[in-house]
Amino acid sequence: MENQINEKIRNAKRIVLKVGTSTLTYSNGNLNFSLINKLAWVMSDLKNQGKEIILVSSGAIGVGSKKLNFKTRPTEIREKQAAAAVGQVELMHIYQNFLGEYGQRIAQILLTKDDFKEGERKTNTYNTLDTLLSLGIIPIINANDTISTFEIEFSDNDRLSASVASLIKADLLIILTDIDALYDSNPKTHKDAKRIPYVKEVTDEILQMGGEKGSEFSVGGMETKLLAARECYENNVMMAILDGSDPSYISDFIFGKDIGTIFDCE
Template structure:
């Protein structure tokens, strides 16, 4: 069913911390610029595009001299406040080179669990896309506490895809696909090309979380896939090193791991 992706009208792209930063936690400006070009080109082709970005806490932590991602709420909030401003300024600068307007949308669990806030969030996103704007979504970690934080941005991106009725969610990460075993430790691990449904057996294939500045691992991506499948949203996991892989996913190429949905 990959060939159907070329006809999708609404795409959510999620970039993880490891995709937009170097291992030392500093922003990978070249990759962010390439991402801005690809997403603007996708928008110019007539598709609605939403970007879900990670990295605020990690980038802010590095800027303030922290050696690893903070775990104390107050420190996470402070790091997010610094990092969010940095990331949005850079996104704005790069998208502006291609005359593409972007908007920041910060969400907590309350916007998703409360009916009125859910509808307000949906209305805002729909209006932005109607006006030709690319919404850039992140968790509102600056004000988040345990009760209202969204545990990871893989889940957040799946919930955003559900809210706006997206056709496709693309998760860009530091591994090129789901494997039957950990490819970092087992050279005989085999790539899983497509998944009909996320079962317990599939979840057992998930490994550990990613870099020291990130939260999500393969398990969170499979949880996101479950949300998407139940919401009728197709999903792909791909390597984030080259943003042009987004074009290959939409063209229906056999890259990464493709997750079917009730639509396919």
């Protein structure tokens, strides 16, 4: 079984990577340029191996909040939208610079829940992503927080990444986070917490293992990642949770290192 799973991961061609605000930034909310550069290198290396890469990136509101000199993540919808508008420009500029250094081309796509509902918009979203991948482009996706209050109030990019992976029929979704795996209890508060390396199905018992959210500039917690895993399971997409502090773990994981948590899809 383990060999079959490792082979499936190693042979994954279409991969969605999700990176959260707490991974992209320091605890003070400033961007971690060293980490972003390493992430760009890993994505470029995977592309050179013939893999298709989609990046779902959080951080627009957090980055925009810092640019606007907000001391904490704003709570008012209009301030969140303003921060998202400012932060999205900053994020894309940074991704373009770092990925461009490794010869990669990127595209920005902002999505709402309506883009995943059955109908023309869903078809158009799939066609756009599929075409960009066929052209060797790395699509960088975020929720369209600037215009959609519904997304800000009720959504998160863990679930968005699962929806993207399901729509585009990805082989693998990797969610990078500030906890290196799913544990049977919160490792930040329980020293005896044990890593769960493999999950066959996201049951109600597994969902109850979801803990607190990350930094004050982030939104998601382990619960949102488990909900994303359940959506992936329902759509036949393998998912993994990995430590986002070092993007080289992505390559280690793909080539068989026993790290993180794997959520199977069969």
